[in-house]
Amino acid sequence: MSSATPLLETRSLTKEFRGFRAVSEVDLTVSEGSVHALVGPNGAGKTTLFNLLTGFLTPSSGSVLFDGRDITGLAPEQIAPLGIARSFQITSLFEQMTLREHLELALASPTGMGRQWWRPVSRMSVFADRSMELLDQVGLADRAGVPAGSLAYGQKRALELAIALALDPRLLLLDEPTAGMGIEDIDRTITLVKRIASGRTVVLVDHNMHVVGSLADRVTVLQAGQILAEGPYDEVRTDERVITAYLGSAHV
């Protein structure tokens, strides 16, 4: 299931906001090819950790290693081309752009076509076929021409996944892919994430234990910015400390 080489590693990663430690001395190891879930109560530091991994925040101390390379302190636009893509907890799209335009924009990013101010925008349609393939993968092919703002919530989340996939990342970071979804959408998203996770490394944050249980090979439980427990889902689920700290109130 998971090989021994870590694709992502953090060493004593710490982020302080005015004396408040949102993330504290976190040593996280994510093996290549695994699906790794981060769980924990609200305010445990999951999203902060995500922002540290993707360069949206700079750590106060500690380091982040991707494929053995130190990427601490790099900007998001420097991290993305290395093969790390993320989705956002709060849907983050270009409301007026069509779905196809979203994907063309993502696919054009590594080619440098975005710098071409002297060429017609129709040149971006060289990515049209690949865009449609990706939209098809997430079940949105028939909505390719509509602006993202007109999509239903679950469809927007699916579009987020397609955009992340467009970057063909080695590491995919999903911040609450099922946040705010109904049961039906959740099951559809689980199937979808399972499909796109094959051949990739995925780190996901989710509150829903059903989602975590169906997807994750390994689970890291965070509490107050620190790692409370780590292991396979079934092991973590029965861990006394975890039950009292988190699952106990939410899951019995």
Added chain:
Amino acid sequence: MSEQMTASVDVDLSQPSILSRRSPWRPLLLLGGLVVLVMLPYWIYPPVAMDILCWGLFAISVDLLLGFTGLLSFGHAAFWGGSAYATGLIATTWGVPFPVAVLGGAAFAMLIAVPIGFLSVRRTGIYFAMVTLAFAQMLYFIANQARDLTGGENGLQGIPRSFFGIEAIEQDSFYFYYAGAALILVGIIIAWRVVNSPFGRVITAVRDNPARARALGYDVERYKIGAFVISAGLAGLAGGVFAISHGFASLQELVWTTSGKVVLVTVLGGIGTLWGGLVGAGVVVTLEDSLASSGFEGIGMITGAIFVVIVLLFRHGIWGTGRDLVRRWVIDRRSRPRG
């Protein structure tokens, strides 16, 4: 994230532009625009017609930032005026044909835009506006102090209008209009190309959601600097033609109210419409000219009042409101049952 939306820009890109390739309005509008461009000096005093085009391109350059990149520059007089002086100095010193001097002026504007852009695009919203204003003020004071070069308060007088010895263009403002209009047209075409290019797609993405653009791997600041420098070049082109047209460059071109006026013209025409700048310039320049020639002193009061009315009643400016009306009319006609 610290990168919130800058100026509140409300542009509906989901609607096809009436100038888009498939629109039946496109040839009609382009033809109409061309007719106006050619006939303008027949209808109004040619130097005023030239002013309209210069201010129109100046406003388009501001719209490129405000409407398409989401940056409100309050220091664009630096590029307009900076180029006016540079154009004047090049024309005076070397006696080159005026288009060469104007291109030199535009290049100068782009050159100073690189450090200014580099230092200002890290800020957004009102802070960006203030940083650009500060740089423009710096340039104003430099131009005021460097009397030997710029003529100080007297400005740069007697800029020659050399054009390959063709006397009609060099002497007659009617014929000069067409030579100047050709340069302005080049600027307008560049602006249109930029907006409808892959680069244009990226800057609108940066405007709408900078964090998402960064996560896709786009260096948001570099794209903003790129848009800033292109915009400065267009403002410089406009300012250069303006200086040649008037035969002088004065501190008026660098003063902060000029930066304010061009934002006003842009908003009046319609933010994010590109063409609106030309319409806004047409209204403001002709109004100022007719009020000034009638001896009326409170020009600012009238333009200010019109500005307030437009902003309150027509949020998308003159061009944007007209466009919306046409669209609604077309949609109404399509949806109405026949017979």
